[in-house]
């Protein structure tokens with residue numbers, strides 16, 4: 356089937372390098388606005404184990420969609436005004452979580468995402484005008500601006516869907532691991548080939564692992580970062596009591612013992628392997644969830 360012209364223009368956006376200077380500026384602003392790592396983790400959705408953004412966009416979109424339906428029938432002016440205002444109040448958390456995810460996305464997704472954010476800002480402006488019109492008794496004009504805002508927000512939703520589902524922002528890169536790894540215990544390497552306290556790379560079948568030896572114990576996780584696929588074995592070892600690996604690409608931190616996310620932008624844990632030493636050989640098998 357041939358692609359829709361709309362989809363083709365969205366795909367062109369991914370290559371729009373003229374957006375890059377604006378991306379750099381907005382990135383700098385986001386970094387300065389949210390310097391605290393705990394707040395960034397919260398906005399990414401680390402405590403949820405899932406991106407926060409899709410959950411918090413429900414409030415503005417749901418409120419505005421409900422207002423649009425009520426606007427079709429007379430006598431709902433008060434409720435519609437309340438819903439338009441509620442949607443505007445919900446924009447801030449939606450924008451903050453979206454921008455934080457966007458700041459750690461790949462360049463193509465950042466280009467589409469920047470346009471998504473700009474179209475959202477336009478939709479919000481239309482709703483502000485609608486709210487002012489409604490609050491000053493001009494309900495007919497308020498309904499018109501809401502309708503324009505809703506059309507704009509829907510176009511933005513199309514762009515947001517492209518960023519998430521086509522460009523993979525927020526999707527786990529290790530979702531299919533269980534289907535790729537041979538089952539049962541597999542030979543990885545020899546214990547002697549691993550330096551104590553240093554990250555190393557191993558293989559189980561075709562799947563790369565990041566390994567960490569601590570004495571006679573070896574910790575093993577899938578090497579491909581769940582965020583955007585960075586090679587964890589090239590990252591940094593952090594040990595504040597719990598040995599962790601920091602991804603070299605966007606600095607997500609995972610516990611080497613459990614695979615759990617300690618810091619985002621990743622929200623999905625790294626699949627973990629159980630290990631054992633058999634006559635000097637390190638063997639691993641995928642831990643079932």
Ligand code: FES
Pocket residue numbers: 580581582583584585602603604605606607619620621
């Ligand atoms: S690829 Fe982004 S944190 Fe690892």
